Amino acid sequence: MSQQTTGTDDTGRGHLLVHDPTLRDGHHAVRHQLTAAQLRGYAEAADAAGVPVVEVGHGNGLGASSLQAGPARLSDEEMLSVVREALPHSRMGVFMLPGWGTMRDLRRAVAHGADVVRIGTHCTEADLAERHLGLLREAGVEAHGVLLMSHMASPAQLADQCARLVSYGAQGVGILDSSGHYLPADVTARIAAMRAAVDVPVMFHGHNNLGMAVANSVAAAEAGADILDACARGFGAGAGNTQLEVLVPVLARMGWRTGIDVYRLLDAADVAERELMPKPPTIDSVGIVSGLAGVFSGFKNRVLDISARQDVDPRDVFFELGRRQAVAGQEDLIVDVAVGLRERRAGRGGQTG
Amino acid sequence: MSQQTTGTDDTGRGHLLVHDPTLRDGHHAVRHQLTAAQLRGYAEAADAAGVPVVEVGHGNGLGASSLQAGPARLSDEEMLSVVREALPHSRMGVFMLPGWGTMRDLRRAVAHGADVVRIGTHCTEADLAERHLGLLREAGVEAHGVLLMSHMASPAQLADQCARLVSYGAQGVGILDSSGHYLPADVTARIAAMRAAVDVPVMFHGHNNLGMAVANSVAAAEAGADILDACARGFGAGAGNTQLEVLVPVLARMGWRTGIDVYRLLDAADVAERELMPKPPTIDSVGIVSGLAGVFSGFKNRVLDISARQDVDPRDVFFELGRRQAVAGQEDLIVDVAVGLRERRAGRGGQTG
Known part of the structure; x- marks a missing residue:
């Protein structure tokens, strides 16, 4: 069942496709430990x-x-098999970052029934997705390319990167606000530039560090x-x-039309809150600072540990990491x-603790 | 110290006055049970x-x-005395709803050092604030009039009600999104109409039922x-x-300039999370439905109880209360x-449980 209609019609603003990564991005919040029963329970509720x-x-x-990256409780194959069976109507999506995943992982995911596959790269490294997108198109699977930490690139750069993704075969492109840095005007400028640059569906993925995830999505x-x-x-790491x-x-x-039943969606969210998460995400001070600084929230524990050891304010560390345009994988930079x-x-004669 | 400068200057968008009702509206979330130590601790942090x-x-x-309405742990006088002493720099605000509070309560609050007093009424009943605003002006205290459940009135109605408040002596006017129903365009229309109708400062107070509180405030x-x-x-009832x-x-x-130190504000929020609240507010399904329906969130427990007893979906009850324009105080309507x-x-031959 494809619901991927786009454009406007006579009755409103048109159709939007909602893509639900609760069981993938949310996994960060529970160290990838969801069980088969948890995956099945939420997938069935979302499908309904x-x-x-x-x-x-x-x-x-x-x-x-x-x-x-932390070992998951279940293998990729186990996760895909359970969720595939729990989705009589919905399509199943998977996500892959070249470097973590390989061509072999992709082939396996396709064999286990993945309907939509996203290949993610840093926002200026779309080239890394070329081979994977090619493989997916050959396999006849819907393939999208998405750009992480997208606030670090300008609207024109993102538009250019998206055009490259399409040239590699992407049937959809998108940006992730990985550090929750955007305000609505930032999103408007970027999505408009991408929309003008490509003819495939354009996606936005928000994080709530600045309380703007819903407003940014709108x-x-x-x-x-x-x-x-x-x-x-x-459900997700940090501010969610x-x-x-x-x-x-x-x-x-x-x-806007989404084709989703609101009452049943509220039921699914109640299932998620009850069955998946120790507590729903809230916006704490570290979440705010990493959002303002534009720093990957996965750095949180490292920044807090190292700041305590060096007796410096972790907020200063976050803002300095932001100025240095730190991206994931650069943990050494924190020290x-x-x-x-x-x-x-110390040079200024301040406290040295 | 008055920070109530308004208008724009050369260096940015201008100054905004931030008014912090953590220790008043937040009180709903803990059944009005904050202790003197809790009030003092947060007030000192906010002042700093x-x-x-x-x-x-x-x-x-x-x-x-x-x-x-639920008995508070401390009397009004105790609360005001503690907080007044904890605010060497900040002004102290109080809030009063005619009907709950009286002229005598106002006089007492002024005697205990209230600097800014807000008189709140339902959004179409500004008239109820006339005598109270008059008394406050005579007492030489800054007096504002604010309108509750303001989504139930049109921009033109709110502008008219605000003009009345000013004619009664209000030195500031504002609207509360009591049920968390607004989207940003709703706020824009209402604040613009109010701004055009009065020459005094205009205030907006948001609730987060639809995840839009920050976007609505912007x-x-x-x-x-x-x-x-x-x-x-x-910190506040329901979705906060x-x-x-x-x-x-x-x-x-x-x-925008607010004159607030962000690091110290984050510290104050950490104090609030640690010392005041069992857990920070999150947006649950009841919060979403009452926001969509435009129903006072204080109805929550009554709606859930009565719906269970009548074996009906509480979401249907919320939406029907919204259609009937229920306001606080109409608990009988829920039954x-x-x-x-x-x-x-039953008439349609459905389940009767």
Whole structure:
């Protein structure tokens, strides 16, 4: 069942495709430990609500279960098999970051019934997705390319990267606000530039660090996005993602159609809150600072630990990491920054603790 | 110290006055049971951050501590005395709803050092504030008039009600999104109409039922509001209020000045989360439905109880209460609505449980 109609019609603002990564991005919040019963319970509830795409996997995507990214409770194959069976109507999505996952992981996911596959890269490295998108097109699977930490690139850069993704075979492109940095005007500018650059569906994926995830998603729709990501109760790391069961009725009130039953969606969100999460995400001070700084929230524990050891304010560390345009994988930089801040303070004759 | 400058200057979008009702509206979330130590701890932290106005009291305002609204742990006088002493720089605000509070309560609050007094009425009943605003002006205290459940009135009606409040002596006017129903365009229309109708500062107070409290507050600022309400961690009943320590840096990033130190504000919010609340507010399904329906969230427990007893879907009850324009104080209507829904279903041959 494809619900991927786009454009406007006579009765309102048109159709939007809602893509639900609760069981993939939410996995970060529980260290990738969801059980088969948990995956099945939520997937069945989302399917019953008419959610068009349910994404599943390790938080970092196919192939990422490892000591470095954290081992998941279930293998990719186990997760895909359980969720595939729990989705009589909805399509199943998977996510992969080249480097964590390989061509072999992709082939396996396709064999296990993945309907929509997203290949993610850093926002200026679309080239890394070329081979994977090619493989997926050959396999006849819907393939999208998405750009992480997208606030670090300008609207024109993102438009260019999206055009490249399409040239590699992407049937959809999108941006993730990985550090929750955007305000609505930032989203409008980026989505509009992407919309003008490509003829395939355009996606926006928000995080709620600045309390703007729903407003940013609405701004994306108004600027021409066709696909919006959102998670039940915003399930995700740190401040969480766009809250699915809030976004859908807000879109409906504004005249957008999603094909989703709101009561059943609220039921699915209740299942998620009760069965998946120790507690729903809230916006704490670290979440706010990492959003303002535009820093990957996965750095949180490292920043807090290293700042305590160096006796510097972790907020200063976050803002300095933001100025240095830190991206995931640069954990060594945190020590450099913290030591630099301590030395600078000592040089100014401040406390040295 | 008056920080009530308004208008724009050369360096940005201008100044906004942030008014913090954490210790008044947040009180709803803990059944008005904050202790003197809790009030003092948060007030000192907010003062240190440079928050211009700190509001305190029973959730329903002066004089509301009662069996019906719930008895507060401390008397109004105790609360005001503690907080007054904890605010060397910030002004102290109080809130009163005529009917709950009386002229005598107002005089007492003034004697205990209230600097800014808000008189609240239902959105079409500004007349009820006339005598109270008059008394406050005679007493030489800054007096504002604010309108509750304001989504139930049109922009033109609200502008008219605000003009009346000013004619009674209000030195500031505002609207509360009591049920968390607004989307940004709704706020823009209302604040713009109010701004055009009066020459005094205009205030917006948001609730987060639809995840829009920060975006709505920004929309209010852009439409000409001078005063924005927000609470630490959004502390408040149900889905909570606009999150103060998110709003302030977002405004700063957009070029608005508030005079508040962001690091110290984050510290104050950490104090609030640790010392005041069992857990920060989140948006649950009941919060979403009452926001969509435009129904006072204080109805929540009654609606759930009565719906269970009548075996009807509480969501249907909320939406029907919204259609009937229920306001606080009409608890009897909940039974009427629930019984009506059950009978209608029985008449259609549906389940009767």
